[in-house]
Amino acid sequence: MIDTALLEAFGKLLGPKGVITDRDSITPWLTDWRGRFHGQSPAILAPATTAEVASVLRLAHERRIALVPQGGNTSMVGGATPPADGNALILSLRRMNRIRSISTDANQAVCEAGVILSTLHDAAAAAGRRFPLSLAARGSATIGGLVSTNAGGTQVLRHGTMRGLVEGIEAVLPDGSIFDGLAPLKKDNRGYDLRHLLIGAEGTLGVVTAATLTLVPPITGRATVWVGVGGPQDALALLRWLQRRFGSIVEGFEVMADDCVGHVLDHIPGTRLPIATPAPWHTLIEIDLSALDDGQAAVEAALATMLAEGGIGIIDAAVAQNENQAEAFWRLRESISEAERARGPTLQFDISVPVDAMPDFMTAIAAEATGRFPGTTASSFGHLGDGNVHFHVRAPAGTADGSGWIAANGEEIARFVNDRLVARGGSISAEHGIGQMKRAELGRLSSPARLAALRAIKTAFDPDGIMNPGKLIPLASEG
Amino acid sequence: MIDTALLEAFGKLLGPKGVITDRDSITPWLTDWRGRFHGQSPAILAPATTAEVASVLRLAHERRIALVPQGGNTSMVGGATPPADGNALILSLRRMNRIRSISTDANQAVCEAGVILSTLHDAAAAAGRRFPLSLAARGSATIGGLVSTNAGGTQVLRHGTMRGLVEGIEAVLPDGSIFDGLAPLKKDNRGYDLRHLLIGAEGTLGVVTAATLTLVPPITGRATVWVGVGGPQDALALLRWLQRRFGSIVEGFEVMADDCVGHVLDHIPGTRLPIATPAPWHTLIEIDLSALDDGQAAVEAALATMLAEGGIGIIDAAVAQNENQAEAFWRLRESISEAERARGPTLQFDISVPVDAMPDFMTAIAAEATGRFPGTTASSFGHLGDGNVHFHVRAPAGTADGSGWIAANGEEIARFVNDRLVARGGSISAEHGIGQMKRAELGRLSSPARLAALRAIKTAFDPDGIMNPGKLIPLASEG
Numbered sequence: 001m002i003d004t005a006l007l008e009a010f011g012k013l014l015g016p017k018g019v020i021t022d023r024d025s026i027t028p029w030l031t032d033w034r035g036r037f038h039g040q041s042p043a044i045l046a047p048a049t050t051a052e053v054a055s056v057l058r059l060a061h062e063r064r065i066a067l068v069p070q071g072g073n074t075s076m077v078g079g080a081t082p083p084a085d086g087n088a089l090i091l092s093l094r095r096m097n098r099i100r101s102i103s104t105d106a107n108q109a110v111c112e113a114g115v116i117l118s119t120l121h122d123a124a125a126a127a128g129r130r131f132p133l134s135l136a137a138r139g140s141a142t143i144g145g146l147v148s149t150n151a152g153g154t155q156v157l158r159h160g161t162m163r164g165l166v167e168g169i170e171a172v173l174p175d176g177s178i179f180d181g182l183a184p185l186k187k188d189n190r191g192y193d194l195r196h197l198l199i200g201a202e203g204t205l206g207v208v209t210a211a212t213l214t215l216v217p218p219i220t221g222r223a224t225v226w227v228g229v230g231g232p233q234d235a236l237a238l239l240r241w242l243q244r245r246f247g248s249i250v251e252g253f254e255v256m257a258d259d260c261v262g263h264v265l266d267h268i269p270g271t272r273l274p275i276a277t278p279a280p281w282h283t284l285i286e287i288d289l290s291a292l293d294d295g296q297a298a299v300e301a302a303l304a305t306m307l308a309e310g311g312i313g314i315i316d317a318a319v320a321q322n323e324n325q326a327e328a329f330w331r332l333r334e335s336i337s338e339a340e341r342a343r344g345p346t347l348q349f350d351i352s353v354p355v356d357a358m359p360d361f362m363t364a365i366a367a368e369a370t371g372r373f374p375g376t377t378a379s380s381f382g383h384l385g386d387g388n389v390h391f392h393v394r395a396p397a398g399t400a401d402g403s404g405w406i407a408a409n410g411e412e413i414a415r416f417v418n419d420r421l422v423a424r425g426g427s428i429s430a431e432h433g434i435g436q437m438k439r440a441e442l443g444r445l446s447s448p449a450r451l452a453a454l455r456a457i458k459t460a461f462d463p464d465g466i467m468n469p470g471k472l473i474p475l476a477s478e479g
Numbered sequence: 480m481i482d483t484a485l486l487e488a489f490g491k492l493l494g495p496k497g498v499i500t501d502r503d504s505i506t507p508w509l510t511d512w513r514g515r516f517h518g519q520s521p522a523i524l525a526p527a528t529t530a531e532v533a534s535v536l537r538l539a540h541e542r543r544i545a546l547v548p549q550g551g552n553t554s555m556v557g558g559a560t561p562p563a564d565g566n567a568l569i570l571s572l573r574r575m576n577r578i579r580s581i582s583t584d585a586n587q588a589v590c591e592a593g594v595i596l597s598t599l600h601d602a603a604a605a606a607g608r609r610f611p612l613s614l615a616a617r618g619s620a621t622i623g624g625l626v627s628t629n630a631g632g633t634q635v636l637r638h639g640t641m642r643g644l645v646e647g648i649e650a651v652l653p654d655g656s657i658f659d660g661l662a663p664l665k666k667d668n669r670g671y672d673l674r675h676l677l678i679g680a681e682g683t684l685g686v687v688t689a690a691t692l693t694l695v696p697p698i699t700g701r702a703t704v705w706v707g708v709g710g711p712q713d714a715l716a717l718l719r720w721l722q723r724r725f726g727s728i729v730e731g732f733e734v735m736a737d738d739c740v741g742h743v744l745d746h747i748p749g750t751r752l753p754i755a756t757p758a759p760w761h762t763l764i765e766i767d768l769s770a771l772d773d774g775q776a777a778v779e780a781a782l783a784t785m786l787a788e789g790g791i792g793i794i795d796a797a798v799a800q801n802e803n804q805a806e807a808f809w810r811l812r813e814s815i816s817e818a819e820r821a822r823g824p825t826l827q828f829d830i831s832v833p834v835d836a837m838p839d840f841m842t843a844i845a846a847e848a849t850g851r852f853p854g855t856t857a858s859s860f861g862h863l864g865d866g867n868v869h870f871h872v873r874a875p876a877g878t879a880d881g882s883g884w885i886a887a888n889g890e891e892i893a894r895f896v897n898d899r900l901v902a903r904g905g906s907i908s909a910e911h912g913i914g915q916m917k918r919a920e921l922g923r924l925s926s927p928a929r930l931a932a933l934r935a936i937k938t939a940f941d942p943d944g945i946m947n948p949g950k951l952i953p954l955a956s957e958g
Contacts, residue, residue: 105719105835106833150668152666163672173928173932177926177927178926178928179932181929183832183833183903183904184833185831185832185833185866185909186635186831186834186865186867187631187635187831187862187866187910188831188906188908188909189628189629189679189908189909189910189911189912189913190906190908190913190921191680191913191921191933191951192676192679192680192932192933192937193676193678193679194929194932194933196672196676197671197675197936200670200672201670205671240584244696247727247770248726248727291726352665354585355585356584356585383666385665386665386666387663387664388665388666424662425662426662427668427669430667431668433668434668434669434670442670446669447656447657447658447659449652449659450673452652453658453671453673453940454670454671456939456940457676459939460935460936460939472670473670
């Protein structure tokens with residue numbers, strides 16, 4: 001039970017800065033990033049060191065007190081919001097915000113869990129390096145949260161998700177023991193891979209306290225290209241052509257249905273389409289020219305060759321002529337979610353299927369959804385090369401925000417989308433995780449083998465269920 | 480208990496080809512690849528399909544019968560050899576030898592567990608692609624075993640270990656349920672990563688029955704270069720210079736102490752050193768020229784630039800002028816183990832430390848070992864860019880094979896080496912796994928947090944301990 005005596009016991013471990021009970025200081029951390037999930041908690045614990053985190057978990061383990069690990073509170077699925085019953089304490093990692101070291105020889109940074117992503121970006125740049133993962137919440141999201149959710153973004157095509165950038169990990173397990181796996185071993189076959197198990201575990205198996213992360217060379221020149229195409233199949237053909245021609249320097253490749261782009265042009269001031277000819281689908285391509293001599297010319301020559309060869313349904317293309325144009329191209333892509341919110345209620349699905357299956361899925365599911373849910377529109381945009389797009393189903397035109405459309409239709413439409421994903425071997429969560437939001441659907445749609453394995457792992461690590469309760473795994477005891 | 484009735488029950492599930500009880504047919508599979516471990520088993524079960532594997536595991540689960548999964552029986556650590564008590568059945572995956580599909584668009588192959596590595600090499604080549612993992616046992620090792628041991632090799636620098644090449648996995652869990660994770664999802668955040676958990680699990684959590692594997696473009700031209708250097712620190716500086724200059728096309732980078740090479744020159748007929756000047760250390764470099772115009776000239780120009788710039792302790796260099804020379808260079812590297820066996824008894828350690836720490840480790844540990852164990856010689860060779868070398872301690876000159884030197888000294892020298900690895904955050908098994916051979920040392924040297932986590936996972940998946948008993952995890956019940 002959480003009472004004053006318990007909070008005093010935590011206070012003895014953490015000092016006066018380590019236990020926050022002031023309501024005004026707690027309130028912002030009780031609601032998730034998108035304002036959909038609301039919880040209660042009597043206090044935030046804020047340890048400053050790994051040893052302090054371990055002491056918190058030992059005491060919590062002994063007293064069976066539930067803990068909700070929290071970084072920047074930017075989860076898209078309610079993964080860091082405490083339960084509504086107020087029976088869990090928030091465990092904030094934000095005071096653990098040191099970059100312990102940066103090695104420009106080894107191209108690695110050792111970061112504590114509370115380091116904010118943009119802080120790492122700046123520190124890497126100051127050292128002449130780059131941390132190649134970014135996302136909209138970069139000014140708030142922390143390394144611990146990014147590791148625990150295996151975050152993605154627009155650079156996954158080349159550099160992988162967070163999983164691919166974590167070379168070592170330090171974590172405190174639910175009994176308070178410290179797992180020291182920070183040493184960046186490129187080969188290590190000492191049994192089950194605990195690093196990969198903790199990445200993406202959403203704080204349900206323990207608390208990530210630090211990570212050794214990969215840095216890469218800075219980009220000293222880039223080509224940013226907007227290409228209008230006939231359909232997502234053409235987009236995929238274009239991507240593969242570029243990868244054959246340029247290899248791994250294709251840094252990003254985004255695809256967008258024309259209506260997504262149209263909403264940006266309608267709702268975001270100062271935006272315009274980079275190409276002159278209308279197209280039903282668009283792609284935004286970024287190529288790292290740093291290693292090429294006269295790279296911009298090489299890209300333009302390659303595009304000219306491809307257009308001359310034909311075979312890919314390209315409608316029109318524009319190469320950004322300067323940084324301002326490149327930024328303007330990317331602004332179109334990055335404003336889609338904001339534009340759709342300005343338009344009206346939208347259900348957003350973060351989904352993946354095998355890359356080969358994605359073009360057909362994007363067109364077929366949109367057509368089927370709008371047929372099934374009259375008045376809606378549906379389309380998608382995102383990371384085609386990762387087999388991951390954000391699929392949106394929008395309320396009928398004129399539906400007001402707060403009209404209850406999402407509450408009335410969300411569950412049915414989610415089941416519709418998710419059933420079709422499962423039929424194609426896809427995932428109901430590509431990069432956002434499960435958290436609270438997708439937990440019931442994970443339970444409904446997982447095979448018995450998968451569900452039993454997930455539950456077995458959870459129970460093995462956290463038999464009392466004190467780590468981030470109510471997240472990720474629907475336990476058997478919940479029926 | 481394994482009796483005739485039980486074998487008949489398996490026979491009903493698998494048909495006459497599926498249960499092998501003939502002693503002559505069983506005997507070769509009771510001893511490991513290097514002849515160090517010997518077991519007993521009354522029968523080999525040989526299912527031909529995933530459904531048959533599932534039926535075997537269901538019955539074994541029901542009757543509490545232990546199973547030892549086996550592919551090509553090429554484990555370097557006794558990982559596929561049954562226990563000596565004869566109370567386990569061998570579960571051979573060799574009849575599951577279909578390549579289910581190859582996609583040249585997606586660059587993927589779906590292989591069953593029993594596909595032999597060289598068969599996949601050939602099939603990929605026939606499709607105009609390449610499977611970029613190879614090792615000495617390629618004519619026997621199977622995909623299931625390679626996945627289950629997270630195999631390495633000389634191409635890890637560019638392409639990663641098996642873990643990096645597995646995009647999807649199918650496995651039968653210990654209760655007989657089928658985990659279908661074959662769909663190659665580049666992003667999938669549906670909870671704990673079961674694929675990564677099964678990779679490298681040595682068959683102790685279930686049986687890998689198939690995998691979706693990454694293919695890459697073929698190599699149409701390569702530069703193979705031998706460079707003599709002053710020490711491993713120079714070798715690492717050379718590697719990093721090449722990676723800055725050539726990026727990811729540096730396909731392989733091997734380092735060898737001069738005495739390792741000397742044993743090859745002494746014991747393997749027809750070998751000669753590629754460079755004219757003696758050197759205390761050697762490197763063997765392979766660069767994929769496929770994407771470069773006039774790549775050989777580019778490599779030679781780069782080497783000339785580097786020599787002119789100075790700063791790296793290069794003593795002499797030779798670029799292979801044709802395929803025969805390239806093969807001869809590689810033969811020197813690949814003959815080291817054979818040459819050392821011809822010389823006399825040798826203890827071999829497959830170890831890793833962070834890449835940055837490896838040069839110092841290579842020189843310091845060899846000096847310390849020869850001081851501590853008078854008469855021995857010690858040195859290392861291997862994959863410097865992976866932070867993984869094979870460290871050898873050799874019996875005093877003139878020690879005969881079979882003299883008992885290894886039995887008398889093996890444990891003490893292993894403890895000496897492994898203690899020093901742990902002090903540097905290294906791994907006692909870089910690419911060969913734990914199996915039977917390193918199990919006691921894993922127990923002795925793991926932190927309480929790691930050991931508890933490994934045991935918890937094993938118990939959660941396989942509470943009856945029927946999957947590959949006596950391998951990988953020293954259980955708490957063993958004291």
